[in-house]
Structures are given as structure tokens and as C-alpha cells.
Amino acid sequence: MNEAYLRQQFHNSSDVIxxxxxxxxxxxxxxxxxxxxxxxxxxxxxxxxPLIFSGLPQGIDRIQSLAEMFRREWLxxxxxxxxxxxxxLVNHILQxxxxxxxxxxxxxxxxxxxxxxxxxxxxPQKESTLRGSKEGFVENIRTNTSLVRRRIIHPDLKMExxxxxxxxxxxxVLVYMQGLADEKVLSEVREKLGKIELxxxxxxxxxxxxxxxxxxxxFSQIQNTERPDIVAACLLERKVALLTNGTxxxxxxxxxxxxxxxxxxxxxxxxxxxxxxxLIRYVMTFISFALPAIYVALSTFHPEMIPSYLMISIATxxxxxxxxxxxxxxxMMFIFDGLQEAGVHLPNQLGPVMSIIGALVIGQxxxxxxxxxxxxxxxxxxxxxxxxxxxxxxxxxxxxLIRYLFLFIAGWLGFVGFAFGIIFMLIHLVxxxxxxxxxxxxxxxxxxKRIKDMxxxxxxxxxxxxxxxxxxxx
Amino acid sequence: MIRGxxxxxxxxxxILSSTxxxxxxxxxQLAFVIGGAIDHAEDGxxxxxxxxxxxxQLSSKGGSxxxxxxxxxxxxxxKDVFEASEKIQxxxxxxxxxxxxxxxxxxEEYFNKNDVSKLFDKLSRDPANNLRDIVLLIKGGSAKxxxxxxxxxxxxxxxxxxxxxxxxxxxKFTSRQLIVDYLSEGIRSLVPVLQVxxxxxxxxxxxxxxxxxxxxxxxxxxxxxxxxxxxxxxxxIWMSGKGTFKGVTIPWKNGKGILSFRLTHLQRRIxxxxxxxxxxxxxxxxxxxxxxxNTTPLDTTDVDNKIEIQKYVNEQIQKELQLTMxxxxxxxxxxxGIGEHLHRKYPYWxxxxxxxxxxxxxxxxxxxxxxxxxxxxxxxxxPLK
Numbered sequence: 054m055n056e057a058y059l060r061q062q063f064h065n066s067s068d069v070i071x072x073x074x075x076x077x078x079x080x081x082x083x084x085x086x087x088x089x090x091x092x093x094x095x096x097x098x099x100x101x102x103p104l105i106f107s108g109l110p111q112g113i114d115r116i117q118s119l120a121e122m123f124r125r126e127w128l129x130x131x132x133x134x135x136x137x138x139x140x141x142l143v144n145h146i147l148q149x150x151x152x153x154x155x156x157x158x159x160x161x162x163x164x165x166x167x168x169x170x171x172x173x174x175x176x177p178q179k180e181s182t183l184r185g186s187k188e189g190f191v192e193n194i195r196t197n198t199s200l201v202r203r204r205i206i207h208p209d210l211k212m213e214x215x216x217x218x219x220x221x222x223x224x225x226v227l228v229y230m231q232g233l234a235d236e237k238v239l240s241e242v243r244e245k246l247g248k249i250e251l252x253x254x255x256x257x258x259x260x261x262x263x264x265x266x267x268x269x270x271x272f273s274q275i276q277n278t279e280r281p282d283i284v285a286a287c288l289l290e291r292k293v294a295l296l297t298n299g300t301x302x303x304x305x306x307x308x309x310x311x312x313x314x315x316x317x318x319x320x321x322x323x324x325x326x327x328x329x330x331x332l333i334r335y336v337m338t339f340i341s342f343a344l345p346a347i348y349v350a351l352s353t354f355h356p357e358m359i360p361s362y363l364m365i366s367i368a369t370x371x372x373x374x375x376x377x378x379x380x381x382x383x384x385m386m387f388i389f390d391g392l393q394e395a396g397v398h399l400p401n402q403l404g405p406v407m408s409i410i411g412a413l414v415i416g417q418x419x420x421x422x423x424x425x426x427x428x429x430x431x432x433x434x435x436x437x438x439x440x441x442x443x444x445x446x447x448x449x450x451x452x453x454l455i456r457y458l459f460l461f462i463a464g465w466l467g468f469v470g471f472a473f474g475i476i477f478m479l480i481h482l483v484x485x486x487x488x489x490x491x492x493x494x495x496x497x498x499x500x501x502k503r504i505k506d507m508x509x510x511x512x513x514x515x516x517x518x519x520x521x522x523x524x525x526x527x
Numbered sequence: 528m529i530r531g532x533x534x535x536x537x538x539x540x541x542i543l544s545s546t547x548x549x550x551x552x553x554x555x556q557l558a559f560v561i562g563g564a565i566d567h568a569e570d571g572x573x574x575x576x577x578x579x580x581x582x583x584q585l586s587s588k589g590g591s592x593x594x595x596x597x598x599x600x601x602x603x604x605x606k607d608v609f610e611a612s613e614k615i616q617x618x619x620x621x622x623x624x625x626x627x628x629x630x631x632x633x634x635e636e637y638f639n640k641n642d643v644s645k646l647f648d649k650l651s652r653d654p655a656n657n658l659r660d661i662v663l664l665i666k667g668g669s670a671k672x673x674x675x676x677x678x679x680x681x682x683x684x685x686x687x688x689x690x691x692x693x694x695x696x697x698x699k700f701t702s703r704q705l706i707v708d709y710l711s712e713g714i715r716s717l718v719p720v721l722q723v724x725x726x727x728x729x730x731x732x733x734x735x736x737x738x739x740x741x742x743x744x745x746x747x748x749x750x751x752x753x754x755x756x757x758x759x760x761x762x763x764i765w766m767s768g769k770g771t772f773k774g775v776t777i778p779w780k781n782g783k784g785i786l787s788f789r790l791t792h793l794q795r796r797i798x799x800x801x802x803x804x805x806x807x808x809x810x811x812x813x814x815x816x817x818x819x820x821n822t823t824p825l826d827t828t829d830v831d832n833k834i835e836i837q838k839y840v841n842e843q844i845q846k847e848l849q850l851t852m853x854x855x856x857x858x859x860x861x862x863x864g865i866g867e868h869l870h871r872k873y874p875y876w877x878x879x880x881x882x883x884x885x886x887x888x889x890x891x892x893x894x895x896x897x898x899x900x901x902x903x904x905x906x907x908x909x910p911l912k
Contacts, residue, residue, distance in 0.1 A: 352554055353551055353552060353553055353554070354551060354552075356552070356554060356557060356624060356626070356627075357624065357626030357627065357655070357657060361559075361561070361627040361629060364554070364559065364627060365559055365561075365580055365582065365585065365627070366585075367554055368554040368555065368557065368559060368580075368582045369582040369583075369585045371553070371554045371555055372555050372582045372583045373555075373583075374553075374555065377551075377553055378553060378554075464551075467551075477535060481531075
């Protein structure tokens with residue numbers, strides 16, 4: 054009867070294998086498993102061989118029947134449990150376990166012998182650093198949890214498991230340091246995880262959108278990373294991480310505006326050089342969203358503010374331009390973003406083709422034809438370069454959007470418009486918060502302790518308020 | 528969130544309705560005025576000329592279009608600067624942008640026949656003037672002619688004049704400085720004087736070039752009271768605290784050879800001593816001297832000679848500057864700011880003296896002292912034999 058149910062459940066599933074045996078004492082045994090997701094070698098060695106050839110295994114006590122053996126979960130495997138309901142059984146089989154059913158027995162034995170092909174641990178491509186660990190997360194959540202566990206060897210590292218997704222049944226693990234992580238954040242995350250109604254979780258981005266407080270804000274309130282060392286560092290900074298099965302991207306929360314502008318390398322290099330690097334990065338970030346707007350505002354609304362000789366050379370270059378400056382900058386920005394988007398989707402073999410088209414057609418031919426002027430090419434390419442100094446790709450996206458908004462408002466109202474744009478952006482930034490942490494946090498509201506890791510990265514021992522000579526003088 | 532978007536939309540619409548979008552001007556709709564000139568015209572009006580850049584001429588590299596000028600001079604007559612500018616604007620296809628003006632040339636004739644202080648009202652009142660432009664007095668010819676000159680090195684004569692002054696250490700002669708001096712009671716203005724002279728610059732060409740030929744001393748009403756030549760002028764600039772560096776050549780005591788110095792870190796200090804109701808002023812000038820040319824038989828590695836030279840230089844410069852000081856004092860205008868110093872030090876005394884200060888300045892006893900430090904005597908010791 055159970056077999057009939059299973060056969061009906063797994064109707065039209067060619068990869069489900071139901072194999073029945075008749076043992077020496079005439080008991081009927083049914084093995085159910087998914088082909089390709091179980092490591093059958095161990096099953097054959099440890100279950101089938103003894104049962105078929107030697108009869109019931111004999112331990113310290115004598116075992117009378119197969120039923121008793123099942124009750125005691127006596128199988129030479131580490132991960133064994135009993136399932137009472139058929140739904141649970143189906144679920145476990147789908148996850149790659151081996152189901153063993155015995156005729157006349159109410160429960161089924163589950164042996165977790167999953168084994169399937171996975172990707173190896175490689176260096177994360179998007180977040181590569183010059184120094185530091187070369188390990189990156191993979192798609193398998195157990196590998197990922199082990200990568201974190203290996204970095205924090207402490208019983209306070211907790212990993213709570215949740216299953217999300219009606220069809221995908223994706224395992225999501227909430228990782229935190231008990232005692233360090235904020236309880237309020239934890240309960241908020243737990244509550245929100247419980248409320249998620251999704252058909253499927255393909256990537257951690259699916260949960261990210263359910264967790265965010267201000268969904269319509271252009272600034273992301275959750276950080277994602279492929280690097281287990283970043284996760285470990287964030288856990289120690291009292292943050293909380295979420296690992297999702299099937300994706301190498303872990304989520305970290307709460308975050309601030311600045312965490313998008315900080316790179317793992319900041320902590321691996323000597324702090325003196327990091328100060329310079331961060332300064333460059335912050336200035337470049339400003340350039341990446343403000344330069345086109347500033348250029349338009351200055352050259353068309355306030356030409357008296359540009360130094361005389363520079364203004365004359367700009368005017369010389371723009372003498373034959375057919376479009377107004379705003380339109381020209383907009384066109385170039387649009388083309389630049391188009392090139393960037395094309396570059397993401399382009400097969401590797403076609404890469405050189407695009408760079409030739411981009412450099413020749415847009416860079417040279419357009420200037421020579423007099424359609425665009427050289428200062429604008431400089432402005433746009435500087436903006437583009439500046440946006441790549443932001444270490445995380447997802448942190449560049451809001452600035453890319455803002456760039457257009459600022460351009461339009463500056464083309465409309467000049468510097469007044471630009472100032473309004475900045476004011477509105479700041480108003481927005483101070484209103485949003487990420488899981489209780491204000492988004493501009495160490496600066497507004499000001500926090501003297503955490504600011505030590507903001508513009509200037511203090512050496513670790515100063516940041517943590519320690520003394521190099523030992524905190525307890527003897 | 529939606530409320531916020533709505534609010535910002537309303538806000539934007541309000542801003543838009545309150546401003547006009549006509550502020551928007553493309554660079555190729557602008558005429559960049561690089562130099563300005565003021566000339567006297569008959570019937571009491573003035574002639575304003577603007578040197579305007581032609582950007583398309585500047586862009587042609589290599590100078591293949593050698594004949595065509597990279598600028599155009601437009602001029603018009605009017606009752607004041609604004610009216611004349613409007614008349615120039617009518618002739619132009621682009622909007623005049625005067626904020627980038629580098630020089631403002633005024634002819635000597637205009638200085639003599641008109642009240643220049645009225646001219647500067649427009650310049651200081653209109654916020655579209657950057658006040659960084661250098662005010663020049665053109666001696667001899669008209670200021671308009673000066674604008675039309677073609678400089679052999681620079682594309683624009685007014686930029687050339689600006690650079691010429693800057694490179695020779697005369698940085699503080701902007702219209703801003705002139706207005707500041709004009710508005711303060713205890714200091715009078717100095718204006719650099721340019722004169723157009725012909726120079727043979729190559730085998731074929733003889734180019735007229737405007738060169739610095741002295742400094743004009745202006746009185747309270749911005750009338751020219753006298754002209755100092757280059758040497759006296761640079762001394763006066765030093766004593767008024769506006770100089771940065773200068774060169775000095777002094778013949779040695781017995782007429783055997785000469786000594787040349789470069790003086791840097793030019794400074795001056797005013798001390799005043801009260802004696803009954805009249806004041807005695809000691810003006811100390813300070814500088815660091817670098818010996819660059821020595822045709823005397825002196826061995827400069829010798830410490831005694833060094834002391835001797837330093838002492839001599841101080842004496843000579845003191846004498847020279849005292850002459851300049853006396854000359855200016857005869858004319859009257861206090862270009863050194865001694866009145867300002869007295870104003871600060873004896874405010875109550877100043878109140879009774881500030882009216883007609885130019886006349887009273889003539890009777891003030893001013894002593895010039897030099898405090899020059901010989902920094903270096905150059906790379907060699909005794910002159911080559």
C-alpha cells in the first residue's frame with residue numbers, strides 16, 4: 054500500500070528508483086531513492102550486502118526481527134532516522150536520502166546518504182582581494198556553514214535553520230554569535246523569515262527583498278558577499294548573516310551606507326595606506342554620481358565659476374556641438390551604461406569586438422564627427438572609472454541611478470538644482486534604517502567609537518581600545 | 528514613501544514656477560570677453576571696447592591660419608559702461624560674458640579728462656564682474672589700440688599683459704584691490720602703466736608690444752598725480768607692501784664694477800612716533816638678497832666683504848627709496864598706506880586729520896630704513912680673472 058502511494062507520488066519521475074528485495078526470511082524490503090543524488094556505494098556495502106547475504110546484523114543483543122532493528126535504528130550509517138508520515142518520507146527522498154520500507158511496518162527508515170556533484174571552493178571572482186583568504190562560498194549550504202565554522206571556533210556561533218519556499222524547500226541558515234548579536238535584530242529577522250511566502254528561493258536575493266524595511270529605497274539595506282572571511286568578520290562585528298542553499302551569496306545585516314564603500318582589503322593592508330585608499334574611494338564615489346551634474350551646472354549655468362583659461366578651452370571644444378550640454382551628457386551616459394550592460398551579457402569571445410566598437414565608434418569617431426565634444430567624453434569616462442572604485446557591485450547601482458536624477462535636475466535648475474538633489478538624497482539617507490541601525494550611522498547620529506572605522510581605519514588595537522603592552526600591567 | 532515622492536514633486540513644481548529656465552546658456556552661445564578698454568570720447572561719453580575670443584580660431588592647432596586673429600575687438604560709445612556694453616551686445620551674435628575678463632585697460636587721456644571713480648561704480652556694483660582683472664593705464668595711444676595688438680607669443684594681447692605683470696611680481700593690481708584702496712581713507716592707489724613700443728622680433732617683423740613702463744600714482748579722486756618710472760615704481764610697490772620680488776643693480780663704491788641682486792620675500796613695516804601733534808614715520812623695508820652678478824674685484828667668500836656688501840646694499844637702497852618717497856610725498860597721494868597705519872594707531876588723532884589727507888601727508892616726516900639680508904653670494908667666490 055505504501056509502495057502504491059509512493060509510485061503514485063513519483064509518477065512520471067524517471068530519476069526515482071524503487072527497488073524491492075525479498076530477504077531470506079521472506080520479508081519484503083523496498084528501497085526508494087533518487088538516482089544521481091545518493092551515494093549508493095555505501096548503501097550497497099552497509100545495508101544490502103549484510104541483509105542479503107548474512108541475515109540480520111547481530112550486535113551485543115540478538116535481534117529477532119527486522120522490525121526491531123528498525124526500531125533501534127541499527128544501520129551501520131551515521132545519519133539515520135525514522136519517519137512516520139509518508140509526506141515526510143517523500144520530502145526526504147527528494148532531498149537525496151534513501152528510504153527503506155519494510156512490508157508490514159508502519160514507519161520507514163531514512164538513511165542520509167546524499168551524494169551529488171558540487172562545485173569546488175574557488176576564489177570569489179567578484180570580490181577578489183589582493184591579500185587574504187582565497188576561499189569563496191559555494192552552492193552547497195553545508196560546505197558554506199563549515200567555511201564559517203572553521204573560522205570561528207566557538208560554541209557561541211549559532212546556526213538556526215529555516216525552510217523557505219513552497220516548492221524549492223530551500224534551507225536558509227541564520228548565523229549569529231550568541232551574546233554579540235543584537236537580540237532585537239535577531240527576533241526581527243526570525244519573525245520576518247517566518248512570514249516569507251515564496252514559491253521558490255532561487256537566490257538569496259529573493260529573501261533579501263522580503264527582509265528589507267524600506268523596499269522602495271534605492272539603497273540596499275542588506276549586504277551580500279561571497280566571502281566567508283567577510284561573513285566571519287561581520288559576525289564578530291555584532292552583525293547577523295543568512296546563508297541560503299543553492300547560492301554562494303550570503304546576506305549580512307544590518308548594514309550602513311559606508312559598508313558598501315569598504316573593501317575587505319581595507320583590513321588586510323597597513324592602516325596608513327588604507328586611509329589614502331578610502332579617501333580616494335570616497336571622493337571617487339562622489340565623482341561617480343555628481344560629476345556629470347556639476348559639469349552641466351557649471352558650464353551652462355555658471356560659466357563664470359570655471360577658471361578663465363579652462364572655460365575658454367571648454368568653449369573651444371564645444372564650439373561645433375549640435376546638442377545642448379545636458380542632452381550630450383545624457384546621451385554619452387546612456388551609451389556608457391549600454392556598453393556596460395552589453396559587457397555583462399557578452400560571451401567572452403566577443404569581448405574585444407565590443408571594446409573596439411566602444412573605443413573607436415564612441416570615443417574617436419563621435420568626437421571627430423563633431424557629435425560629442427571631448428570634455429564630455431572625459432567627464433563620462435571619469436565618472437565610469439570612479440564608479441568602479443566602489444568595491445561592491447550592488448553598491449554602485451544606486452549611484453548609477455542617482456547620476457541620472459542629478460543630471461536632469463542640474464540641467465534644469467543649475468547648481469541650485471544640484472544642491473536640492475543633494476539635500477533630498479541626504480534627507481532620504483537619514484530617514485531609512487537597516488534593522489534598527491540608522492543608515493548613515495556612525496556619522497548621523499554621531500558615534501565616536503564606531504567612527505574609528507569609517508574615514509580613517511585606526512589600527513585594530515586602537516579601534517578596540519586595547520593597549521599593545523598588555524591590558525593588565527603586572 | 529509615496530507621500531515623500533508627492534511632496535518632492537510639488538516642491539519641484541514650485542521651484543520651477545519661481546525661477547525661469549532662461550538661465551541656461553550653452554558655451555557656444557557666449558562671447559567671452561577677455562580684455563576691456565575704456566577710452567575718452569567727445570561730448571563727455573566714453574568708448575568701451577571689448578576683446579572677445581573667437582573659440583573656433585583657437586581650436587585650430589598648428590597655427591596654419593596665421594593671418595586670422597583669434598579675437599575680435601568690438602567697441603561702442605555710451606554715457607556709461609553699461610550703455611556702451613549694451614550697444615556692443617546689439618552687434619554680437621552671442622551673449623557677452625564679462626566675468627572672465629583678465630585686464631581692464633584705461634587710456635591716459637580718459638584718466639585726465641574724466642572722473643574715473645564713477646567708472647568703477649559699475650565694476651563693483653554689478654556682481655557679474657569677477658574683480659580679478661588687472662587695471663592698467665595705457666600711456667600714449669588709446670586703450671582700444673592696445674586691445675587690437677597682436678602679441679608674438681600669446682594669442683590674446685590682454686592675456687599677454689596679465690601674464691607679463693604676474694611674471695614680473697606685480698600680482699596685486701586687480702580691480703578688487705583698486706576698489707578696496709579707493710574705499711579706504713588712508714591709502715591711495717597705484718596703477719601699472721603700459722606703453723606700446725615697437726620691437727624688432729625677427730628679421731622680417733617689427734611688432735608693437737605693450738610693455739610695463741612705470742607706475743601711476745593716483746589721488747583720492749583717482750586722478751593721476753604723477754608717473755614713476757620702472758625703478759621708482761618697483762620701489763614704491765615694495766614700500767606699499769604689494770611687491771613680491773624685484774631685481775636691483777648697484778654700482779660699487781669707487782665705480783669699479785657693479786653688483787646685481789635678486790631681492791625676494793619683500794616686506795615692509797611701518798613704525799610711528801608721536802611728537803607733540805605731528806607724527807614721525809619710520810618705514811622699514813625687508814628683503815632677502817641673492818647676489819647674482821659681480822663685476823667688482825671683491826671676493827665674496829670673504830666674510831668681511833660679505834658684511835661690507837650687505838651694509839652697502841642697505842645704504843644704497845635706503846637712499847634710493849628715500850628719493851622715491853620724497854617724490855611721492857611732493858605729489859601728495861599716500862600710496863603706502865601710512866594713513867591706514869596712523870588710523871589704527873591713533874584713531875582720535877586720525878579723525879581730525881583724515882579730511883584732505885593728501886595735503887597733510889606732504890608734511891609728514893617719513894624716514895625709510897632698509898633691512899636687507901644677504902642670503903647668498905652665488906656659486907663662485909672671487910670674479911674670474
